[in-house]
Amino acid sequence: MPNFIDRRLNPKDKSLGNRQRFLRRARDELKRAINERVRSGKIDAVGEDQVIPIPRKGIGEPTFQRAPHSGRREEVLPGNKTFGTGDRIPRPAAGGGKGSDPSSSGDGEDDFNFVLSREEVLDLFFEDLELPDLVKLNLKEVVTFRPRRAGFTMSGNPTSISVGRTMFNSFGRRIALRRPRQAEIDAVAAELAKLEGERRPSAAILQRIAALREELATLARRRKLIPYIDPIDIRFNRFEPQPVPNANAVMFCLMDVSGSMGEREKDLAKRFFVLLHLFLKRRYAKTDIVFIRHTHEASEVDEDTFFYSTQSGGTVVSTALDEMLRVIRERYPAKEWNIYAAQASDGDNIPNDSEKCVSMLDSTLMRLCQYYAYVEIIDERESEMFRHADNGTSLWNAYREVSAEWPNFEMTRIAKPSDIYPVFHELFAKAPAPAKRG
């Protein structure tokens, strides 16, 4: 009988450490591949598991190897059919599938496919990005408290009584003070009853009966004096309020859906929103998204309506800001939520409304928001014209005032899908020397 061992339930992922080391090793290649993928426009897929091909060269394990076709060598092969001694076989062209090629066992794969999990992709993808405005984040971090068990206490709420600990104390006290047990009393009472039952008790028995009666009385008294559970036994579970970092974020997506925003503009905006959402999701335990679309009036809608249904009308941007303010007041108190907003627009607005927007942002919204990003989607032809920040649409010009005043307000322009990631990167890039604040 050999020693059989069932190892199937042993912890899995014995090679996890090796995988992490490998990831670190191939990090640059992986990063390049992922960024490439995002640039080529498959943003929706960023949040999924990815198969990333890595060129072998960065991760080779060199040794001294014999060059395959150098010098003279002899090999024995099976399955001769027609050859005779001295036959000459023309050498096949380079890379021909001749079985005698020793490198043929390597499958000839140039690339090495690597499946990355969603977390690994996001980690690489957002590696050098940082949440802006850490000051506010730190201030907000400690706002909610959650009770945490912290030992026992003598006083408390009856509902939080700790039965186990209470009985434990009572038991110890009863032993220490020698509280008579029921069994002892019963034994004495039984003996007494038996003796009393004697028809003609002798003097010794009578004496014994008297002693037993007295003992029984003492026991009963002790039992009464020493209660089963005394108030000093009672313990309550103690809870301490523990600060919990605020882990909720809400993201407002504001978009102009008036006639001037075509499919292309909406698509670009969507890509930007998706990136922002993924980014926030990595940071916060809970991330809500609120979609607000506007023409000359604004409304909160669901995602599909937001991106895919059309509505015609003029353009009044301030209505969207109004709506956002309303939603914040109603559902997302700034004390408890980290509020992010991203606004996408083509920059059109009716005259005089831009000023109204600026004053709204200045007076209330920017105080509530952790971060506000304004993305203007422009025509590719316009991108030349608007290369400098100082010319732009009416909204752009108005927002520049806000941007100057509020460090957590960012604005940028996007003309084509390949701009999005660099722009995003620029918006959230880590400060070169991260100043520790708070």
Add this chain to the structure above:
Amino acid sequence: MEKRSKQLPLLFTSSDWNFDDLSRAYDAIREIAVNELRLDFYPNQIEVISSEQMLDAYSSIGMPLMYQHWSFGKHFVHESNLYRKGRMGLAYELVINSNPCITYLMEENTMALQTLVIAHASFGHNHFFKNNYLFQQWTDAGAILPYMEFAKSFIARCEERYSPAAVEAVLDAAHALMPQAVFRYRRRPRLSVERERARIRERLEHEERTFSDLWRTLPQAAEAEAPREVQTDMSERQSAIEYPEENLLYFLEKNSPVLKPWQREILRIVRVIAQYFYPQRQTKVMNEGCATFVHYTIMNSLYDKGQISEGTMLEVLQNHSNVVFQPHFDDPRYGGLNPYTLGFNMMRDIQRICTEPTAEDRDWFPDFAGNGDWCGTLLDAWATHRDESFIRQFLSPALIRDMRLFSLQEESSDPYYEVMAIHDERGYERVRSSLANSYDVGMTQPDIQAVDADLKGDRKLRIKHTVHNGATLVEETRNETIRYIQRLWGHEVSLVGVDAQTDKVLYEVSSKELGEKA
């Protein structure tokens, strides 16, 4: 098989396995292994694992304990990609040359397969590990697992102390030299974990004892003394070096002017592991052949006694024939000679020669043809040969004809391959010796040795590659490897390729010219 006599009850009936069936089957196999095949083996430890654990074991070169390194992660990803795509089936088993001998069984296997695997690994490989002279000489089955545990924890401690990146740098370089980290002629290093531990502990304690923060505060002038001390130290070391040294890792471990004690210890670990696997590299055909022959014989014997059913036997035979499948050279599936096939065929052939020899066999193998004791002949062959000598000794003309072996020569200057010998009267000898040569590690591995190191002067390390038959090295990996050697040596390293016959210098590369990694 008609004369099969039903004397014994079936060992199992269901195709699903359970531990009762396994142990009953084990006992029946052991019975045959001991009484009929006269095998001698280490005690067995059989472990059941899942396919994922099998992949884990694969990627750490089959050791149950292994230190961590990115290359194992890479292999794991590679193997699991192949496995997921269905391009590769997992091995049904994995066996470790240790005492007790550990065999891994996959949980997915059917009972028939488990039986086959136990016969194959727990008895075939196990017997070979215990009895073959190479394993006896070079490996220490009793000490390997404790040693690996030591290695693993040592390297983990180093990572903690000196950062994973620093450890990785040493391991990368050491892995590159693993094929050149073997003593071919000297006695194996003796592994004693206790001694090893004590040695390291002493060294660290000494360091800690003699550490004094005061030294740091001494005036700089005292430093002037140091170089002379270093100088004498170097010349002592210089005279202690023996040239040439084929074990490059050993050479670097002992003589590198820049390595710290912990780095030397890591080189030592890698070297010990390389040495442990050295016999396996030399006995692939025999080891697999032995295991395959043993399982074939045992399964047939079980069947003859009525202990396994026809269905089980069919499943076993199907798997057996998959294992020993040998496509012809012109088949797209051809990937070299299958060591299982060659080994198994040769051993079956020896069995035939012992019991029913032809006139030709008596001519070629007068020593044992017709001696009737095939078992004794095989036991002796398993114990006293490696692949190269085994083929040279036992490959028979009958088998050469059977497998239609032929020998092909490639000369890099010629635009053709030439058939040097085929399975005919003139060719047997040539085919046999050419096949034996191709299993000789001494001939297939490049001959690279450290020949000179100037510790007192510019500290240049000179390595010589003796080029046999004009076989040069792949340039790219060669240069990478030289860079790694330079990392361990700390100073210039040069590699000279010298033709074995003419002594002409074919090439010379120096780490100085190569520069840092591009």
